[in-house]
Amino acid sequence: MxxxxxxxxxxxxxxxxxxSENGASDTSLPLRSLLTSVSNGLARSDGLMRRAIPGLAILFIIVLALFRAGELASSFTKTTDAAQTTLSLMASVVAQKLDASEGTLPETGYRTTLKRLLADSLPVGATSRSRTFLVADASGTVVATAPARPGLENLPVTDLLGPSQPLTVFGARAGVLSVAADLGGGKRDVKVLATVHHLDGRLGMIAVLQPENAIYEEWRNDLSANVTLFVGTSLVLLAVIYGFFSQATRAEHADEMYAATRARIDTALTHxxxxxxxxxxxxxxxxxxxxxxxxxxxxxxxxxxxxxxxxxxxxxxxxxxxxxxxxxxxxxxxxxxxxxxxxxxxxxxxxxxxxxxxxxxxxxxxxxxxxxxxxxxxxxxLAEQSRMADLRLRDAIETISEAFVLWNAKNELVICNSNYQSLHNLSSTAIRPGTPYKDVMAAASNAEVAPHPVNVAQRGGTSDDSYEARLKDGRWLQISERRTKDGGFVSVGTDITALKKHEEKLLDSEKRLKATVSDLQKSRQTLEFQARQLVEMADKYQEEKTRAEAANKAKSEFLANISHELRTPLNAIIGFSDIMTQEMFGPVGTDRYSDYCKDIYSSGTYLLNVINDILDMSKIEAGRMTIETEVLNAAEAAHDASRIVTGAATEKNIAVTADVAEDHFVHADKRALKQILLNLLANAVKFTPDNGTVKLSASKRGDKLRFEVTDTGIGISERDIKRLAQPFVQVENQFTKTHQGSGLGLAIARSLVELHGGSLTIKSEVKEGTTVSFTLPLADQVETA
CATH class of the missing domain: 3.30.450.20 (PAS domain)
Incomplete structure (x- = not known):
């Protein structure tokens, strides 16, 4: 290998x-290309071959059938010709011999001699294949047969061969004919080939008969064998064609499945x-x-x-x-x-x-x-980048002049620098990542005097803490700890020993100064007493101020919390009362119960609106209300607000109109602007008697857009206008006493306007109506694109 x-x-x-080897490689390349071309050509012609092979096989069967049929027909003709020739020759040979031997026949009783002469005249094998030789006298009566057929003797030849064939027909010129003959059964049901030759003298003729069954026996056997072979060959070829088609179809399906599977695998591997x-x-x-x-x-x-x-x-x-x-x-x-x-x-x-x-x-x-x-x-x-980042992080930690250490959420060591190791005299085995904090401190020969694990709960619950610690060798460290996102801590220790020594020197100096000025203290006791009184008063003022601010903050938080707590049951009350009012699950019963449900629904809705106003006001006072300004179409906001209050105005037959140009755009928070307009319009509708009017308009004032809400309501006195926009303030008179409300609508509107950098003003006269206006920054229409 x-x-x-x-x-x-x-x-x-x-x-x-x-x-030379390059030349050999170049020689092999054409051969490989040729083989590839041949393989590709065979692959392309595979479909053509599959269609052509069955046709060629069927054509082969047809040609083979025609060829064998032609051969069999030719063989039949040859067999017939050979049999006719043989019969004619044998008849001629026997007739010649009988003519030559006729002189030896006695005058009487010649039949026996004739039979012997006929048997001697027959060629070798003349009587094979069922050939029969008949000799008739001049009257046409059969006198001798070979082989001996006593049943045919003494019968006229015409009875044997049929009356339709006159004796004169069976001459030398007649040749060989196919006739129906009677060979002893009394019926002419045997097809035979017969030839007749005339004899000289007393003998009239000689006839040679041979049944066609005997003549064509070998041909019929050959025919049966050929038919059997042809049918067998055809069946085999058809079976081969069927198998070929079946295998080709299966191979095609297999190729398709293979191609599909390979495509899926290639797609999966590629992706x-x-x-x-x-x-x-x-x-x-x-x-x-x-x-x-x-x-x-x-x-x-x-x-x-x-x-x-x-x-x-x-x-x-x-x-x-x-x-x-x-x-x-x-x-x-x-x-x-x-x-x-x-x-x-x-x-x-x-x-x-x-x-x-x-x-x-x-x-x-x-x-x-x-x-x-x-x-x-x-x-x-990514691994290389992570490794490089880890190396850079370690280099950066090493360059820190302070002692640096990182602990995970389980108080186990993650990483530290050499300054931390040398500060606590730690061995390399003690600072392996994953070592618990207690084990690290146990291995330190210069640990803190009061060692403790890093625990945010012990640091007052903050994620960022700083404290001082003294080591066993007398040095002081200022330790800064910060919590990581995974719950661990980063600790950085700075050596402040020099600062501590300098602090001790300052304390000594302070003691000496105190001793030096002790004499002056008595003379300054009065001044110090007065100063203490001033300090106490200032402290009390600061304490009261802090207490007031805390109370205000507690109030806001309480309002926010209680609002959240009240809204949840109120939603259930409103929802269930609405279901009972609409009788979604069946009639309530008494009409008074339905009235009670409506009262519950209206009271709950009113209380929910009050709580929402209180919650909004508390958010504004707590400084948690934020706005996100965008370019808004003032006309759209005005029309939306006026459409919402139209229902309440219609009940009092009050006309509400909005006159704002379509090309006025402002920088404002969409929700806040809608709330401002709704609060002002709702107040105007609420305090306007029946058949009154409420109008909302807007006009440009420099770089501001001034909104005005004017009504024909009861009006407000001048002394009440200044306190009207304060939270929870309502001006009581004979009209307002009949209207419910939290008194926060104007206060919320003023606060939201001020958050936009605008101002809200109120002008009113008793029984003449009120005009509330505010300004917002203008915006160009181009900015909306």
Missing amino acids: ARTLAGDASARRGENESN GRCGLFDWDLSRGRMFWSSSLYELLGREPKDDILSFADVADITHPDDIDLLGLAEHLLESGETLVDETFRMRHADGSWIWLRARGEIQTEPGSAEPHLIGICIDITEQHE
Whole structure:
């Protein structure tokens, strides 16, 4: 095997160095091309042959039938001619002998002598094949027969051969005729060939008869044999044709299934970036699947690759194919898992992982290494990038002047630098990744005085903490810890021993200063007392301020929380009351129950709106309300808001109009602008008596767009306007007392306007109506494109 592969490799090198071997290679190329062309031509003509072979076989059967029929017809003619000739010759020979011997016949009782003479005159074998010789006297009566047929003697010849054949017909000129004769059965039912010759003297004639059955017996046997052979041959050919068609159909189906299966496998291998190979170790030849060719950017082909072809595109630093083959054959190993590079058609190198197993076909001792090659170039590049990133990370950690250590979520060591190792005098075995924190500290000869594992709960529940720790050798560290996303911690320790010593010196200096100024303290006690009082007052002020801010924050959080808690049951109350009102699952019963359900639904809806207003107000006060401005069409927003309040206005016969030009665009949050307009229009409708009007308009004011909501309602006094837009404030009078509300509508609208950088103003006169206006930044129509 090794010699085979080495010879193949040497031949490959010889092709690159020897002109004579190049000539031999050039000579083999035309032969290979010719064989390939012949193979392709046969493959292309396969369909034509499948259609032509049955026709040729049937044509052969027809020709054979015609040929044998012609031969049999010719044989029948020849048999008839031979029988007629034989009969005529025998009749002539016997007639001549009888004519010559007639003189020896006695006058009386000559029949016995005639019979003997007739028997002596017959040629050898004359009576074979059922031939009968009849001798008749001049009156036409049979007087002698050969072989002896007593039953035919003394009978007229015309009774035997038929009255339709006169005796004069049976002369020398008549030849041989086929007639129906009576050979002793009393019936002329035997077809015979008969010839008659006249004799001289007392003897009238001699007739020779031979049944046609005896004449054509051999021909009929030959006919039966030919028919049997022809039918058998035809049946065999038909069976062969049927088998051919069946096998051809099966082969075609098998080819289609093979092609479909191979296409599926090639598609799967191509999309999976892998390919199949079959390496004949005994011959050094290798087969590649088309997907493996495409993986290397080469044109797929069905030729078997030589060992040298594969070795030429394999990186020599990664794998030695010859050494691998020798090792597999010598060691007996069957499994292969190798990673190496192969040259792409564009000249680049791609990484492949080959996994295979040696297989031996039954009845053959030639081992084949069959397996799959997977493209791992991307994985290899990612691994290389990861390795380089790890190296850069380690270099970066090493360059840190502080002690650096990383722990995972289980308080196990991940990585540390040499400064951390030297700071705690740790051995290399103690800083292996995965070592628990306790084991690391146990191995440290210069640990913290109060060692503890990194635990965020012990750091006050924060993910970023910093503290000071003293080591056993007296040095001080400032340790900064930060929690990682996976639950671990990064710890950085800075040596602050010098700072601590400097701090101690400062403390000593402070003590000396205190001793120096002790005399002055008594004289300054009064001033210090006053200063303490001021400090206490300032502290109390700061405390009260902090308490007030905390109370306000607690209030906002409480409102937000209680709003969230109330909305869930309110949704259930509203939903179930609506179901009961609409009687979706059947009648409720008493009409009063239906009224109660409607009251529950309306009260729940009202309470939910109040809670939503409280929640929005609490978000605004807590600073959690954010807006996302975009270019909006003011006319669309105005029409949408006016359409929503139209239902409530219709109940009071209030006309709501929106007069906003279509070319007005603003920078605003879509939801916030809609809420502002709805709150202002709803307030206007609520506090406008029946048959009143509410108008929404907009006009440009420099780089702002001014919205105005004007109503003909009850109006507001001037002293109440300043506090009207504050949260939970309602101006009580005989009209508002009949209307429910949280008093947050104007407050929410003002806060949302201010979040947009605008302002809201209120102008009103009692019983004359109210005008609420606000401004928003203008936007150009071009910005909407």
